[in-house]
Amino acid sequence: MRESAAPSAQGAAPGDQHVIGIDFGTLSGRAIVVRVADGAELGTAVHEYANAVIDDRLPATGERLAPEWALQEPNDWLEVLRRAVPAAVRDSGIDPATVIGVGTDFTASTPMPVTDDGTPLCRVDGLGGRPHAYPKLWKHHAAQAQADRINALAAERGEPWLARYGGAISSEWEFAKALQILEEDPEVYARIDKWVEAADWIVWQLTGTYVRNACTAGYKGILQDGAYPSREYLAALNPGFADFERKLDATIGQLGDSAGTLSDAAAALMGLPAGIAVAVGNVDAHVTAPAAKATAPGDMLAIMGTSTCHVMSSETLTEVPGMCGVVDGGIVAGLWGYEAGQSGVGDILAWYVANQVPPAIHEEARAAGRSVHEHLTELAWAEPVGAHGLVALDWHNGNRSVLVDASLSGLLVGTTIATRPEEVYRALVEATAFGTRVIVEAFGASGVPVERFFAAGGLLKNRRLMQTYADVLGMPISVIGSEQGPALGSAIHAAVAAGAYPDAVVAGDAMGNVVHEAYVPGPDAAPYDALYREYRELHDLFGRGGSDVMRRLKAIRREARAAAPAAAPQPQEATA
């Protein structure tokens, strides 16, 4: 299926060459047009998925999905190619003939069942009404029971790959989600030829060939040192799961490599030249590292949004407690890529604003012409550090890194009847900063110190928050200069795949965009040190067994809800 190159653009001067980066998010896809020479972002367009996240009813049948389910519709992704790419090209005003490559990134892990020719099972006759035939979005959390068994059995058998994931395989990843299909809809499972990350499926649609990217294969597919978990281990999980590897097996592509060239069909769909390079698939967080010029060993990049993902490359392979994973070439080819994360950051703040902020604050914010977040920030940071007398734990979504325990929960201590809403907001922001420091310290203690700290993502717009992070970390923070980090990162990988640069590091240096040391620790660093010690005490008390209150409360909550079926729909509704 390899197409011939389009000579006109390939032969043009670098200043006239362009690449397309396409970022497939949770609710929409964005295409940008970037100049190869310097990374200038010349045009952009967004397409919202018609079906967004399918977590209530299956559109094809109206069937009710169980709690924790989250599916997507592959056609929504194809619409991004058909609509957003040409719109971005039009927005940029460039000649499509000057485009030399396409790069993509995707949410992960978002795996899907397909046939050998890449047809999603939900498009196969007779299977459109089966929920398990659809792609399972990253936030599909209904395979927790499978994940628990995967982890317990791996620990019991001493599986060597478990430590590469900080001791826990997530219910969001490929194995747990596939095992859920096997156990809940074996007929669909039997029809799966390939269990493919959406990140790779979309590249398959562009090139006509299936190349599995090293990033998701490693972080989400448990591919370590060239091997998947053993047949014996899988059979012990479930005899029917023994040959699961057959559904995963594929050529592995390194990040920045070309997965192939743009097919005639895909070129026609997007209005681009056929035959140009298409980069190997990638993940939204990891692809951002070169866009922020954060690719040197010891450069930690935090992508700060509803949750925060930390990625860092290193020459050293080690085990960091609770890391999400370490993968050879997981961020840039040739280095070990570490990933860690905080499962609640922006969404804790959003929860607080939606649920715990009184009318007066909303009215003041409106009168002042700013958002409630901005208003709370203005009020709260007028006080000196610690004047609120509060410390919070940022575990409202559990703890993903260091402790790796989804049964942990949020905590707030120090409230009095003089505590004001903005003070709690600040305590929550500080808790997320303390959570980041715990991760940075865990890397340092494990022999892979964080040398420089970079940040990208939606939370950059809160400057007080960013300064607090710098003060709490005691490190300067460099921030990405682009508002479309993942799409720019995809464009950079497109340029590498097209041969314009030798690798993503060099391409990132030329095309990335960073403001170095935009925030440096100030006089608040010392008082935050004192508050951080309180956070650490609570962290260890509730996270390391000093008190199991949080875990027992989750159990009490589950039992209470199970005893009241009217309040909580039963899972079997969706798995029948």
Place this chain on the structure above:
Amino acid sequence: MRESAAPSAQGAAPGDQHVIGIDFGTLSGRAIVVRVADGAELGTAVHEYANAVIDDRLPATGERLAPEWALQEPNDWLEVLRRAVPAAVRDSGIDPATVIGVGTDFTASTPMPVTDDGTPLCRVDGLGGRPHAYPKLWKHHAAQAQADRINALAAERGEPWLARYGGAISSEWEFAKALQILEEDPEVYARIDKWVEAADWIVWQLTGTYVRNACTAGYKGILQDGAYPSREYLAALNPGFADFERKLDATIGQLGDSAGTLSDAAAALMGLPAGIAVAVGNVDAHVTAPAAKATAPGDMLAIMGTSTCHVMSSETLTEVPGMCGVVDGGIVAGLWGYEAGQSGVGDILAWYVANQVPPAIHEEARAAGRSVHEHLTELAWAEPVGAHGLVALDWHNGNRSVLVDASLSGLLVGTTIATRPEEVYRALVEATAFGTRVIVEAFGASGVPVERFFAAGGLLKNRRLMQTYADVLGMPISVIGSEQGPALGSAIHAAVAAGAYPDAVVAGDAMGNVVHEAYVPGPDAAPYDALYREYRELHDLFGRGGSDVMRRLKAIRREARAAAPAAAPQPQEATA
């Protein structure tokens, strides 16, 4: 000054006899007219104090008061006599000549400096501009430094009375407040002839003689086994404090006794017959026990409002950890009266509604035509026990009983981004119920078991809350049938003082008003047991030294505010 009795009413049939109860609260005074025979409440009137609580500026000079100060104006109390009593009599339609006695109760400890003839120092020429010449309301908390020294020295010297107060004398009480005057305005201190509880000063105004009531003398004045703290102890606190006892010394009156008869002047002021009995002064919480018929040994009465005060009589003298005090005849003459308390209950809920409830809930409540408290209650109790997955500690105002530690603070654990505002509200209500259970269990473990539980106060109107208390305690709750418990209790004591009944117990049986076992434990009692265990674990963890995070946060808070003087006015402003 003893007046002759008014023979017409004293000789009338009991069905025609009436008494007046006057309840002096924090912001207003209330008079009620009660029939002696059966306690029927025939008329009532309220007078709001013109100066309310003086905690910002001294009205006489405009001088700014320091934080934590709270004074009152004695004339405001006299206005209650002049206005509310005649208005209540008019409201009742009774003939004033049928009134045989007057009883009063007051906030406590509200001590005031007076001359030998009972003139408040703030009325003495040249002293009207001195803040320390005014009565110090119970909620004056600026003598904490003195209280800390009182406690430390007493512990060091092994003073025998300290255990009678659960190991801690409050900054609200007579000794700490007097010592503050000595140390901040020695000239005013030197002018004090008597340091009098407002509860006794008002009776002095009614009768013309000073009788010190056994209740405040014991609970607030450290009078134990007939003696005050020793001269040596006082001298060690401050040499100038050595003869403080001289300012306290007075005839002790037992509760229910007559302190004297109504003077001509007071009779004229109120439009009542001169010469009728005036009961010994009393305290709002303690006076309520006979009004709720909760006077038998082992009857615990909780007066549930912004805070909760627990009073219980017993034949046994023992030491209950963290009790506020045990006093001979402190509730009813002849029994040991125990007092305990929760420093935050209704005010925690009020704080939550004012600071942590979003606009949508306010709007829904308005649309449903109910208060925000009612609406949150309706929403929250639709779920089974424990379904919120939360536990709170109710220490937003510190912990007054069992732990006796003002440096403790509020805590909430178990929050997720699915936590709803009403769920937190319910967790706070439950926390206050758990706090009550801790106190009840401490009494039981100390050999003075709570046999029956009674409740009075403003929180009775929340029926869900009351049922929760019954479920959490695992005990039936009997509730007072009057909405004016303290005023009814004062009227009962007036009837005893007038000789209509032999004692307050018998009078309470005839005139009190209770709904026995209005709430009984239901099916939620067992699941609340599980949640209570979590509360206990957190209680002991943060309250008994497992973690000192709360105490350190208060210290951090103090230092942060001290370093930012603009944000916190300095105490010396008011004590110059």
